Amino acid sequence: MPVYLRGLLFASEQKRENISSQNLAELVGVNSWQIRKDFSYFGDFGIRGVGYDVNKLAAQIRKILKIAAVQKTALVGVGNIGSAVLAYSGFGKYNLDIAVAFDVAPDKIGRKIENVVIEDVASLWKLKKRKIKLGIIAVPEQAAQETADKLVKAGIKGILNFSPRYLAVPKKVKVITIDIAMYLASLPYYMPTI
């Protein structure tokens, strides 16, 4: 579903009003029958011969993904990856807002990057009051588990983890790990000439 939303947002940027399952399939790289099957679970969004209404379908998927309203997110760690996350302009179209950032380095705390003031990680527990449920871990590997523990304690329910560690979290907390090496290691399998 997030992959489809990504395709629809792209089509919307290209000022397309309708898209066929065939065209969406080509864009996101899956079979068109798979798209029709996936969407049929959630009701019928398409019109034969016209295709899907891009913006309506995007709104539906946002609802399914529970990002119909803006989701505030806390970032922990403002090193290379954390800075890239703050500078990244693509969150808004998914209704995501990096609302707060934390670091341990005294020379970073209090600085403002892309309109977000970096706060002391010692005040991370205050997140609970701000009703933020999403967190991003962009700290060094050895600090990742400790950071996850703190985020969970502060009420975070979903974590995007950039450290290559497996994080131990309660079952009700969802972790998605972006392990850069693992993704890179997935490529050669698809490359015919090697």
Next chain:
Amino acid sequence: MPVYLRGLLFASEQKRENISSQNLAELVGVNSWQIRKDFSYFGDFGIRGVGYDVNKLAAQIRKILKIAAVQKTALVGVGNIGSAVLAYSGFGKYNLDIAVAFDVAPDKIGRKIENVVIEDVASLWKLKKRKIKLGIIAVPEQAAQETADKLVKAGIKGILNFSPRYLAVPKKVKVITIDIAMYLASLPYYMPTI
């Protein structure tokens, strides 16, 4: 398969010699029957009651993934994400080696980060001679397609793309895109209390 390899590498770091499909399943977050099914396609690696030999199975999966030998990789763009890639220590265990890095900024060209000398992107075409088949795109969004074109021309067959763009490449070239916003947008769906 890359997800399983990741789990096995972790088990190996923990000095484990054997792992049951149940334990591997818990580690990587899939069902144990799925693991047994997936491995059965490639032959039988496990011994009943003992489990899988961690290092043997890892070696088998490396072979399947075509990373049994070291794969050299070219990085294009040494901004925040590119610097994080260069500083990342986790590539070696997947037999990946960031062998060369390129940028356009005169103040970066010639500098050395983590033993890799940053080269002028104008000399990217020379990659062909070095027999490098993997590339990482970590350039600003508006330069991503142009960079992909250059990489393809230089003989690159697999691209890890950090820009949120869809890249147009020939069919024989495989692209994996890490769209940070899309991954973050996937979390709320799994979070029960929102």
